[in-house]
Amino acid sequence: MQKFVIQGGRRLEGDIVVQGAKNSALPILAAAFLCKGESVLENCPKLSDVYAACRILSSVGCRCEMQGHTVIVRAEPSGKAAIPESLMQEMRSSIIFLGAMLGRLGTCTLGYPGGCELGPRPIDLHLEALRRMGVQIREENGILMCTTPRGLHGARVHLQFPSVGATENILLAAVLAKGDTIISNAAREPEILDLARYLQHCGAKIEGAGSSTIRVQGVKQLTGCTYRIMPDRIVTATWLACAAITGGALQLLHTDAASLEGILDVLEQMNCQCSRDVSSLCINAGKPLKAVRYLKTMPYPGFPTDAQAIVMAVLCKAGGTSVIEETIFENRFRHVDALVRMGADIHVAGRVAVVHGVKQLCGAQVSATDLRGGAALLTAGLGAEGETVLTEISHIDRGYDSPETVLRSVGAKIERR
Secondary structure (H helix, E strand, O other): OOEEEEEOOOOOEEEEEOOEOHHHHHHHHHHHOOEEEEEEEEOOOOOHHHHHHHHHHHHOOEEEEEEOOEEEEEEOOOOOOEOOHHHHOOOHHHHHHHHHHHHHHOEEEEEOOOOOOOOOOOOHHHHHHHHHOOOEEEEEOOEEEEEOOOOOEOOEEEOOOOOHHHHHHHHHHHOOOEOEEEEEOOOOOHHHHHHHHHHHHOOOEEEOEOEOEEEEEOOOOEEOOEEEOOEOHHHHHHHHHHHHHOOOEEEEEOOOHHHHHHHHHHHHHOOOEEEEOOOEEEEEOOOOOEOOOEEEEOOOOOEOHHHHHHHHHHHOOOEOEEEEEOOOOOOOOOOHHHHHHOOOEEEEEOOEEEEEOOOOOEOOEEEOOOHHHHHHHHHHHHHOEOEEEEEOOHHHHOOOOOHHHHHHOOOOEEEEO
16 A cells, blocks of 8 residues: 655745646546547546546457557447446546447446545436437446437436536537537536537537537537647646645646636635736745635636645635535545644534634644545645655545655655655
């Protein structure tokens, strides 16, 4: 079992090139299954979730090769219509392969997704939308068997919640379906726009991606292309948080500042100085941190749930009291006990956490319980006095490409053992 050993209290300073976005790479990898010929996906991060997606592609008949940060996918003419349950269990977002397989093959057999235990992430929205598009779904012993006896067709789909995963699955199914699909109350996250842009490069007809209404006109064929994955806004937020908690100064390169305004606003409320241009961000956290009175996670463009735990770690050292309300996932406070072990003063009631800032965090032995909670403990360890030993770091490897190397390059003292 691997772990991070962190000697905290060191100010971070320097430049970081931000990795490609996990939450963009995974649906685009699924989309490559729809395409004739070869897709070359650049700026793809080296993550365990990306490797899991490549194993799924290989299992359904694709040739999948990773060269550095480029993944090459070639979908063979005869794809397989079933994903082994063991592969589905490797990550929560594996359900995105459902739309792609139905779009290309018209049939699919798979299990329920696995991954971090953040509470229920129901796929009812996905399944109901696909039923509207002509999919018949039968479940036996936790296995979903999906068919399209009369073919996949376009439909009007209104999402009761702007689910990112459901929006992605509908897009993946709709691009090769017969007729037009209109998705209302669609998710607006930048990663949705990135997926749509890739599909458009491959020949799909999509309008409105990035807005709450997306229109898709089905086409007969998609052809693979070369495409560059967008930068990861949550990884960017993590490095900003690491600078804030250590009183550091970082310049983040090859990022997308426009997608981070909600996070930057919170950091500025905390007394950090942030400046940005189109593809870079600078943060200077030389002043004492201040609490944020109220922070509520919301679908994009609101404050992202994926950044909640990371920002909470910084608020542990901010003067005053902060209140955080989590509205997306019910188990997003699993990192709190470990932060308290490090000296934080946090009280949780249901989906609300009250954080009273303390002068100092202390190193401790803690375990990551999920991806973003693990990143929060990594952040806290950098800002704590003494040594922090962080175990179960396989969760962190799902979303961060060699984080110890990145952090050492800007002055952190951290080892993977």
